[in-house]
Amino acid sequence: MRAAVITQPKTLQLENLEAPQAGFGQVRVRVGATGVCGTDLHLYEGHFHARLPLVPGHEIAGVVDQVGPGVAGLAEGQVVALDPVIACGQCWACRRGQRQHCLHFEALGVTRAGGFAEYVVAPAQNAYPVRGLSVAEAAFAEPLGCVAWGIQRLRPEPGSQALLFGAGPIGLLLLQALLVSGVTRVVAVDPVPERRELAKRLGAWQALAPGEPVRDLAPHGFDIVAEATGVPAVVESMPAYAAVGGKLLIFGVAPEAARVQLSPYDIFQRDLSLIGSFSLNGTLPVALQWLESGRIQVKPLISHHLPLEALHQALAYKEHPGMGQALKVLIEP
Known part of the structure; x- marks a missing residue:
C-alpha cells in the first residue's frame, strides 16, 4: 500500500x-x-x-x-x-x-x-x-470530538455571550458547538476576511478583525472568552475581555516553551475560571450526533x-x- x-x-x-x-x-x-x-x-x-x-x-x-x-x-x-x-x-x-x-x-x-x-x-x-x-x-468526527470535550469542560450556561479568538477550522467548529450548547451570541475575531465572513455564515453574531472595538459589544465583558489560535499573546489578553465570573478556555496548541503573564489577583478578585482542554475523551459519539443531525456544518x-x-x-x-x-x-x- x-x-x-x-x-x-x-x-x-x-x-x-x-x-x-x-x-x-x-x-x-x-x-x-x-x-x-x-x-x-x-x-x-x-x-x-x-x-x-x-x-x-x-x-x-x-x-x-x-x-x-x-x-x-x-x-x-x-x-x-x-x-x-x-x-x-x-x-x-x-x-x-x-x-x-x-x-x-x-x-x-x-x-x-x-x-x-x-x-x-x-x-x-x-x-x-x-x-x-x-x-x-x-x-x-475527531476534531469535533475534541471540541465536544472542550464544551464539556467549559459547561456553557444558557444565554451566555462568548468571545472567540480564531476562526480557522477548529475555531469554526468551536463557534458552532458553543451555539449548539446554549450560548446566545458569539463574537469571532480573526485577521483573515474570508474566515470572518464564514464565521458569520455559520452563526457568529459579529466577526471582527484584531484591533477592532470588541469591548463595545459587551461593556461588562463576555461570559466566555475562548481561543483557538495557540498564540500566547492572545491568551495573555483574554482576562481583559471577561465578565465577572467569566470562563477562559485555552483550546489552541501553543508552543511548549511559551509563557504568558496573568494577574493572579485579577483572576481571584473577579472570580474568573481558567480552563484547559486536551484532545478528546470518549466524545466522538457526541461529535457524530452533531454531524448526523446537521446541527454542525x-x-x-x-x-x-x-x-x-x-x-x-x-x-x-x-x-x-x-x-x-x-x-x-x-x-x-
Whole structure:
C-alpha cells in the first residue's frame, strides 16, 4: 500500500508498505479521508510524542474492509470514523475517566501508524459506524470530538455571550458547538476576511478583525472568552475581555516553551475560571450526533481535497495559514 512516512524530523516520503492485517479485536479500514491538523505539523517537525518512523494522520474516516477475530457489531463495507486515542483502561488516569491522559498513551497517527495511507488498522472499539455522512464529513468526527470535550469542560450556561479568538477550522467548529450548547451570541475575531465572513455564515453574531472595538459589544465583558489560535499573546489578553465570573478556555496548541503573564489577583478578585482542554475523551459519539443531525456544518470548512502525494503541500498550508486560502485540507488516499 502507499503511505506517507515521516522518517526523521522534517523528512516525509511516500513509501510502498505491506498492507496491515486486522488482528484479534481489530478492524482494517480502507482510508477515505484524513484531515490535516496542526499536530501533524508538530510531528513532522519531530515534536509531540513523535516516534519515528511514523505514518501520521489521526482525523480518519473510511470503510471497514477486514474484520479481525473476536469483533462483533462491525462488518465489511461499513463507513466508520476512528477515535485515535488508544487507552489501556487500567491505569490511574483511565480509571478516573481521563483516557486521553492514559499513562500508557497510544494514538493512531501519533504513536502508531495513522491515516495518511491507503489502509489503517485500529481496535474495533475505536471504530464508530457513520450514518448519512460522506467520508469527508466523517473525517471531522475527531476534531469535533475534541471540541465536544472542550464544551464539556467549559459547561456553557444558557444565554451566555462568548468571545472567540480564531476562526480557522477548529475555531469554526468551536463557534458552532458553543451555539449548539446554549450560548446566545458569539463574537469571532480573526485577521483573515474570508474566515470572518464564514464565521458569520455559520452563526457568529459579529466577526471582527484584531484591533477592532470588541469591548463595545459587551461593556461588562463576555461570559466566555475562548481561543483557538495557540498564540500566547492572545491568551495573555483574554482576562481583559471577561465578565465577572467569566470562563477562559485555552483550546489552541501553543508552543511548549511559551509563557504568558496573568494577574493572579485579577483572576481571584473577579472570580474568573481558567480552563484547559486536551484532545478528546470518549466524545466522538457526541461529535457524530452533531454531524448526523446537521446541527454542525463542516462542508463549508473544506477548502482542499488532495491526494496522498500532496501531503507536503498540505503541511505547508498548515504552517502558513494564509497560503492558498487553505482552511480544512483533506487527504484522500
